[in-house]
Amino acid sequence: MQVSRSPVRKTVYILMLILLPILTMFVCLCIGRYFISVKDVFECLLSRANDGEGVNRLAYITVWNVRFPRLLLAFLVGAGLSCAGLIFQSLFQNPLATPDTLGVAGGASFGAVLSLLLGFSMILMQLISFAFGCIAVALTMLAAKGKSRSLNTIVLSGIMMGSLFSALVSLVKFSADSEQQLPSITYWLMGSLQSATYTSLLIGLIPILISVTVLLLLRWRLNLLLLSEEEVISTGTNIPTLRLTAILCATAATASSISMCGQVGWVGLIVPHMCRMMFGNDHRYLLPASISLGGSFLIIVDTLARSATAAEIPISILTAIIGAPFFLFLMRKKGGWAI
Amino acid sequence: MKLLIDHASFHYKNQKDLFTDVSFTIQSGDMVSILGPNGSGKTTLLRAILGILPWACGRSILDDENISDLSAAKLWSKISYVPQAHGTAGSYTVLDSVLFGMTTKIGVFSVPSKEQIEYACSILEDLHLLHLRDRRCSELSGGELQMTLIARALASDPGLLVLDEPESNLDFKNQIIVLDTLSRLCQKGVGVLFNTHYPEHALRRSNLSLLLDHGRVLYGPTAEIITEENIASAFGVKAIIGEVETNTSQIKNVIPISLIAKSTGSEGSSSESSEKNEQEHTALSANSGMLASISIILSNFEESEKVNGILHDFNDILFGRMGMPYRKRNLYLININLDGPVRRIEELYHRLSLLPDVSVKVTYEKDTTEWEEQK
Numbered sequence: 196m197q198v199s200r201s202p203v204r205k206t207v208y209i210l211m212l213i214l215l216p217i218l219t220m221f222v223c224l225c226i227g228r229y230f231i232s233v234k235d236v237f238e239c240l241l242s243r244a245n246d247g248e249g250v251n252r253l254a255y256i257t258v259w260n261v262r263f264p265r266l267l268l269a270f271l272v273g274a275g276l277s278c279a280g281l282i283f284q285s286l287f288q289n290p291l292a293t294p295d296t297l298g299v300a301g302g303a304s305f306g307a308v309l310s311l312l313l314g315f316s317m318i319l320m321q322l323i324s325f326a327f328g329c330i331a332v333a334l335t336m337l338a339a340k341g342k343s344r345s346l347n348t349i350v351l352s353g354i355m356m357g358s359l360f361s362a363l364v365s366l367v368k369f370s371a372d373s374e375q376q377l378p379s380i381t382y383w384l385m386g387s388l389q390s391a392t393y394t395s396l397l398i399g400l401i402p403i404l405i406s407v408t409v410l411l412l413l414r415w416r417l418n419l420l421l422l423s424e425e426e427v428i429s430t431g432t433n434i435p436t437l438r439l440t441a442i443l444c445a446t447a448a449t450a451s452s453i454s455m456c457g458q459v460g461w462v463g464l465i466v467p468h469m470c471r472m473m474f475g476n477d478h479r480y481l482l483p484a485s486i487s488l489g490g491s492f493l494i495i496v497d498t499l500a501r502s503a504t505a506a507e508i509p510i511s512i513l514t515a516i517i518g519a520p521f522f523l524f525l526m527r528k529k530g531g532w533a534i
Numbered sequence: 535m536k537l538l539i540d541h542a543s544f545h546y547k548n549q550k551d552l553f554t555d556v557s558f559t560i561q562s563g564d565m566v567s568i569l570g571p572n573g574s575g576k577t578t579l580l581r582a583i584l585g586i587l588p589w590a591c592g593r594s595i596l597d598d599e600n601i602s603d604l605s606a607a608k609l610w611s612k613i614s615y616v617p618q619a620h621g622t623a624g625s626y627t628v629l630d631s632v633l634f635g636m637t638t639k640i641g642v643f644s645v646p647s648k649e650q651i652e653y654a655c656s657i658l659e660d661l662h663l664l665h666l667r668d669r670r671c672s673e674l675s676g677g678e679l680q681m682t683l684i685a686r687a688l689a690s691d692p693g694l695l696v697l698d699e700p701e702s703n704l705d706f707k708n709q710i711i712v713l714d715t716l717s718r719l720c721q722k723g724v725g726v727l728f729n730t731h732y733p734e735h736a737l738r739r740s741n742l743s744l745l746l747d748h749g750r751v752l753y754g755p756t757a758e759i760i761t762e763e764n765i766a767s768a769f770g771v772k773a774i775i776g777e778v779e780t781n782t783s784q785i786k787n788v789i790p791i792s793l794i795a796k797s798t799g800s801e802g803s804s805s806e807s808s809e810k811n812e813q814e815h816t817a818l819s820a821n822s823g824m825l826a827s828i829s830i831i832l833s834n835f836e837e838s839e840k841v842n843g844i845l846h847d848f849n850d851i852l853f854g855r856m857g858m859p860y861r862k863r864n865l866y867l868i869n870i871n872l873d874g875p876v877r878r879i880e881e882l883y884h885r886l887s888l889l890p891d892v893s894v895k896v897t898y899e900k901d902t903t904e905w906e907e908q909k
Contacts, residue, residue: 412643418626419634425617428586429687430637431610475670476625479645 208473208480212487219491220266223498224258228505231257268391268400269497270490272455273462275403275448277489278410280463281470281481282445285420286438290471291350291522293463294449298356302331303450304384304458305360308367311380317398317454325402325450331356332446385509386457388497395455402451406444410482417441417478459493460511461518466492468521535562535597535612535693535725537583542592544575544582551749552578556592558744558753562693565716565726565888567736567756570746571769576729577618577698579746583727584615584696596694607638614687616697619680628674628682629654629667635689657685661715677708684715695719697728701735713739721890733760733788737775741885757884758877760788770794782831782893784883825872825899826879832866834891835859841868841886848882850874 224236231239231254238250239258247255280293287297294300306327310320338352364384371377410417416437419427427434452459466489467481474480493510496517500508537560545551552575560566570576581587583594585601594601601609614635626634632654633646640646646654658664661681671679680700687695700716701709716726717739730736736743736756743759745752747768752759765773765788772791777784832838838857845852851874859866872879879896886894 415640415645416637416642418630419637421625422634423617425586425615426634428606429610429615429617430634431607431690432637433606477630 209483212484216270216487216491216494219494220270223266223494224262226498227257227262227502229253229257264393264396265388265391265497265501266494268388268396268456269493271396271400271403272388272452272459273466273489273491273493274486275407275452275489276459276462276493277466277470277485278407278482279445279448279452281467281478281485282410282417282441283463284467284471285417285476285478286441286445287349288421289349290468291464292353293461293467294445295357295460295463296350297353298331298335298360299328299446299449300453300458300460301357301360301364303328303446303453305363305367306450307454307457308364308380308384310454311383312367312371312376317395320454321399321402321451324454325447327360328446328450328453329443331360332442382509383457384511386459386511386514387500387507387509388456389507390456399451399455402447406447406451407486409440410444413437413440414478414482417482418476421476456510458511459514461514461522462489462493465518465521536560537613537694537725537727538595539583540593540595542582542589542594544578544587545590551590553746553749553751556751556753558742560694560725560727560742562723562725563720564742565720565740566728566742566744567740568727568729568744568746569731569733569736569760569768574746574748574768576746580615580696580698580727580729584613585609586615611638611690612692613694613696614690614692616683616687616695616700618698618702619676619683625670625672627668627670628658628663628685631671631682632657632685632689635686638690654685654689657688661685661688675708677704677711680704680708680712681715684712688719692724694725694727697726699729699731702731709735717888717890733765733773734786736760737786737788737884739888741888755881755884757880766794779895783887784895786884822876823874824876824879826896827869827871828879828883828886828894828896830868830870830886831893832868832891833864833893835864835866837889837891838866838868840889841892844882844885845870848872848874848878851878851882 221233221236224240225231225233235251235254236258239247239255242248242250242255243259247259276294279299283292283294283297283299284290286292294303303324306324307320309327310323315323335349335353335356338355339349368377368380371380416432419430419432419434419437420441422430449463467485470481470484470488474484496513497510500510500513539556539558542556543551543554544556556579558566568576568579578587582589585594585604588602596604596609596612629651633640633650636646636650636654640650655664655667658667661684663678663681663685666674666678666682671682674682684695684697684700687697695716697716701712704712713735716728720726726740737760740756742754743756745759745764745768747764752764760775762773762775765771765775769790770793772794774789774791776787776789778787779785830841832841845855851872852870853873854871855869857866857868872882876898879898883894883896886892
């Protein structure tokens with residue numbers, strides 16, 4: 196709870212945050228329907244320089260060409276979504292504000308589905324998804340703007356926007372060709388990290404990397420988002436610019452994640468909450484913690500999704516099964532964490 | 535530092551003026567209290583002065599520049615504003631809270647440097663808060679929280695400190711801690727402007743006061759503004775300003791007595807007329823000449839300069855003066871004789887009594903008219 200107070204504990208936590216994703220990645224490289232022993236994974240990793248000579252060829256290809264890009268994708272998507280959730284919570288000073296509840300995810304999905312229907316390229320799909328994510332968050336903010344700045348108004352209007360966009364998604368599905376496009380859209384919507392290759396990673400991860408980096412650089416400033424209006428004014432900060440930057444970064448991270456692997460819900464709610472419970476509200480610790488925990492969380496969930504049963508379970512099903520009870524728990528507990 | 539409010543008026547959208555034609559000046563070392571009944575717009579006035587709300591007409595001028603033309607960073611490095619304490623985010627530590635006050639000095643993409651953290655700690659130390667540095671604001675008492683917010687305001691090293699009811703909701707001890715801090719800052723040359731519900735705090739602390747009286751704005755030396763007459767008019771309360779004598783000074787105190795009945799029936803009007811007589815009487819004596827003698831003991835040698843500075847402003851009524859150092863105990867004794875309007879004598883006495891480390895008392899000649907009547 197009070198991590199920042201003792202320097203020793205702080206160091207321990209920082210070390211844990213660095214080690215956690217590395218360890219998780221390593222363990223998850225072993226796990227799968229084709230199990231690779233720890234020793235083999237080590238050998239595969241070490242023999243990267245000489246292109247896997249003297250190592251089991253099948254293991255080598257599985258580790259480097261199948262599992263590693265997928266784990267990387269899981270890590271970055273998890274980190275991106277967690278950061279986005281964290282930032283939305285701070286922006287709206289609302290523990291329930293996340294990409295999902297604000298309708299950002301819905302908007303971005305609609306953009307992505309529309310691009311799928313029209314057969315656009317990956318880059319264009321990212322841009323359109325981002326644009327609709329921005330439109331959704333803008334509409335939510337407009338709808339919630341009014342005299343009463345109550346905690347629930349923003350979430351309620353977010354849910355309205357979410358259902359509006361999910362209706363639009365249905366409209367796209369309805370008009371899609373039922374032989375080929377519809378199944379691919381439906382399957383994509385449920386979320387999967389199967390698509391991961393190094394090339395798709397390169398295109399899709401640039402927006403996540405950029406926005407997470409910007410947010411990390413702003414980490415101290417972001418604390419100002421939680422101050423009251425009057426207090427912020429008297430710090431002399433250009434708060435509208437800060438808010439806009441934060442919104443754009445969070446939306447870009449969300450849209451980019453969604454256009455790569457569909458709607459992976461709830462990560463942006465659960466992970467920031469766990470981080471806030473551990474680290475308080477200081478973004479200097481919260482952001483790195485969200486990256487580390489969010490990335491590790493999605494790696495674990497994705498490993499479960501691909502290895503629990505013979506056929507791959509769509510990842511959003513698993514995150515929702517974990518996320519929905521957690522959300523209810525938080526709503527009922529209320530006092531557990533407040534901004 | 536000089537803040538000039540120039541013929542300013544303010545009204546909310548589609549409403550009539552909350553206050554009209556406000557003009558006053560605050561300079562370094564001034565301590566100005568703003569008083570007024572609930573709903574008279576004290577907070578609004580502060581916000582308008584700072585440019586957070588726009589004036590309907592008129593302007594605020596800070597060191598020859600219109601506040602609305604200044605960049606936020608520049609304005610808030612010269613002025614600090616301490617809003618009312620409730621509503622601050624409680625999850626940050628005291629040290630973090632103070633660092634927020636230095637935002638303009640910390641780069642957009644950076645975190646506070648070691649020197650900046652040390653500076654924030656030195657401010658906390660000055661205000662005797664260093665032991666709280668790692669506590670969360672939500673765990674602080676009301677007084678500690680208010681002091682933390684003052685520490686934050688001081689972190690930007692401002693020339694003017696503006697506070698919204700800094701001592702409301704605090705117990706006696708914390709009120710004194712907060713007000714002592716403000717007085718100390720004032721002596722260091724910081725201008726202080728604050729809202730208060732306590733006329734006696736204005737009387738005891740500030741050299742200038744501003745009273746909001748139903749759209750009318752009274753401004754001037756505190757002793758002239760905080761009078762029984764003005765309190766009756768602004769608050770609708772009959773109050774007595776009494777004096778309590780201690781070993782070192784005579785302390786003014788405002789004692790509210792009763793509501794003033796609105797002038798409806800004949801009964802009301804008669805009480806009002808007697809009131810008026812009384813007021814005329816006091817007004818008369820306030821302007822009539824009196825002989826007085828003030829004795830001052832300074833427990834700090836350096837204060838004598840400040841005392842001389844104040845006395846200089848009252849040369850016209852000063853006719854005798856004797857000052858001597860008492861080196862054995864490092865004290866300085868001053869005796870002055872005055873002949874002038876009671877109003878001026880009171881103002882001089884009031885300004886002297888605001889100095890720390892000064893004991894001061896005033897003795898008036900016997901009121902001869904009263905004496906004759908009794909005979």
